[in-house]
Amino acid sequence: MAANTLADVALNVGLSGVMRLAGLATRLLPIPQPTMMVGPGASGRLGQAIHDFGHQKILIVTDTTISRLGLMLPLTQALTEGGTEFVVFDEISPDAPIDEIEQGVALFQREGCDAIVAFGGGSVMDAAKVIGLAAANNKRPLQLVGYFKGLRGPAPIYAVPTTAGTGSEVTVAAVVSDPLSQRKLVIADTRIVPKMAALDPSLMTGLPAHITASTGMDALTHAIEAFIGHWGTTFTDHMALASVGMIYQNLPVACANGHDLVAREKMALAASYAGQAFTRANVGYVHAIAHQLGGLYHTPHGLANAIMLPHVLRYLSPVITDKLATLALRARLGDTSESSVDLANRFLDSIDAMNRKLGIPRHLAALRAKDIPALARAACREARLNYPVPAYLSQEDCENVIREVLPRRVRKPPGRT
Ligand SMILES: NC(=O)c1ccc[n+]([C@@H]2O[C@H](COP(=O)([O-])OP(=O)(O)OC[C@H]3O[C@@H](n4cnc5c(N)ncnc54)[C@H](O)[C@@H]3O)[C@@H](O)[C@H]2O)c1
Numbered sequence: 427m428a429a430n431t432l433a434d435v436a437l438n439v440g441l442s443g444v445m446r447l448a449g450l451a452t453r454l455l456p457i458p459q460p461t462m463m464v465g466p467g468a469s470g471r472l473g474q475a476i477h478d479f480g481h482q483k484i485l486i487v488t489d490t491t492i493s494r495l496g497l498m499l500p501l502t503q504a505l506t507e508g509g510t511e512f513v514v515f516d517e518i519s520p521d522a523p524i525d526e527i528e529q530g531v532a533l534f535q536r537e538g539c540d541a542i543v544a545f546g547g548g549s550v551m552d553a554a555k556v557i558g559l560a561a562a563n564n565k566r567p568l569q570l571v572g573y574f575k576g577l578r579g580p581a582p583i584y585a586v587p588t589t590a591g592t593g594s595e596v597t598v599a600a601v602v603s604d605p606l607s608q609r610k611l612v613i614a615d616t617r618i619v620p621k622m623a624a625l626d627p628s629l630m631t632g633l634p635a636h637i638t639a640s641t642g643m644d645a646l647t648h649a650i651e652a653f654i655g656h657w658g659t660t661f662t663d664h665m666a667l668a669s670v671g672m673i674y675q676n677l678p679v680a681c682a683n684g685h686d687l688v689a690r691e692k693m694a695l696a697a698s699y700a701g702q703a704f705t706r707a708n709v710g711y712v713h714a715i716a717h718q719l720g721g722l723y724h725t726p727h728g729l730a731n732a733i734m735l736p737h738v739l740r741y742l743s744p745v746i747t748d749k750l751a752t753l754a755l756r757a758r759l760g761d762t763s764e765s766s767v768d769l770a771n772r773f774l775d776s777i778d779a780m781n782r783k784l785g786i787p788r789h790l791a792a793l794r795a796k797d798i799p800a801l802a803r804a805a806c807r808e809a810r811l812n813y814p815v816p817a818y819l820s821q822e823d824c825e826n827v828i829r830e831v832l833p834r835r836v837r838k839p840p841g842r843t
């Protein structure tokens with residue numbers, strides 16, 4: 427890593443003190459956990475359960491693809507049979523743009539809804555969380571950016587994830603995008619954790635292989651970043667390691683055969699476990715960089731994480747060797763007779779191999795060299811202010827890490843063919 431300036435060192439010492447305090451607070455913070463229904467048909471059973479709570483009218487938040495595929499049918503049938511009214515809002519685009527969230531808030535209020543079902547991937551679940559929080563507080567999404575910005579909690583939120591990646595069904599976070607500033611923004615509040623969630627693998631059998639791959643790599647990144655950071659607890663380590671083992675065993679299977687319900691269910695569980703790990707232990711530089719790439723180039727979140735993950739880990743590997751070795755053991759890449767360094771290196775190589783196997787590109791086609799300083803600055807700021815990273819990267823380190831994924835033609839020195 428590049429040598430830090432004196433000012434950098436002072437800033438880092440100050441920030442690590444603040445981060446330690448924040449870590450302590452996170453350990454003590456009660457984070458609710460949703461009741462989970464798991465297995466094929468779980469979304470219909472969730473519909474029956476929601477009916478029993480006697481809501482007046484439910485806003486179902488989703489996107490046009492989910493609507494078109496008819497994935498909500500078992501849930502809406504259960505609601506209809508029970509006599510629970512609902513209205514469907516299927517306008518959410520990837521990365522939950524705030525103007526669409528505002529339309530959802532208006533519909534929630536106009537229809538007099540008193541509960542929300544989030545039915546979709548992370549974008550939909552995060553939009554639903556913010557619709558609930560904004561409606562409860564009569565605030566615009568931008569006013570809620572940050573931690574605990576609403577006085578009141580949202581109406582009850584129920585979640586049906588249709589990707590196995592974000593773990594948003596169990597997390598305190600919602601990530602939205604502001605098309606104007608081209609930034610992704612995080613809203614965090616323990617009250618936006620859904621009350622109940624259905625992990626239904628039968629909804630995921632039609633998920634295209636490339637989305638299965640990138641969303642699965644998002645879950646892997648959550649587990650790894652939660653495990654290598656400074657806020658891990660016995661519980662989060664336990665969840666993170668279980669998730670890593672399950673992803674190594676099941677992600678390639680789910681990508682090769684989307685109809686394998688066992689692999690799909692294991693992936694859905696692994697994503698939730700990783701969510702439970704990182705909602706307490708938080709994430710790190712991979713996410714800090716991926717959020718900038720998502721904001722500027724609209725790179726899908728999981729894809730940005732998958733591309734950055736091996737490079738960030740290689741950079742940090744001298745300070746996390748033992749943790750990487752533990753991850754290697756959990757991924758069944760070796761045994762305890764081997765040295766930590768060998769195991770750690772094997773784990774790093776295995777992420778490259780996993781990306782190759784899943785068809786994840788090594789480089790980010792959209793990345794432009796001239797954008798790298800600003801991307802690195804924003805990523806360093808996000809990581810320093812929010813994440814309990816194993817070590818701080820300097821601006822120069824971070825630029826170097828991002829430069830690793832520049833498309834090849836741009837990386838050649840000028841004048842060479
Ligand atoms: N709240 C959190 O804790 C958290 C954590 C990580 C990521 N995120 C955020 O979540 C968002 C990404 O979510 P995502 O990776 O789940 O992707 P996504 O929700 O954007 O969905 C990706 C695409 O897959 C399609 N899709 C979803 N389910 C499908 C299915 N079953 N069959 C066919 N197509 C389907 C969607 O229509 C969409 O086009 C990002 O904005 C990211 O920042 C949030």
Ligand SMILES: [Fe+2]
Nearest residue numbers: 592644648727
């Ligand atoms: Fe993520």
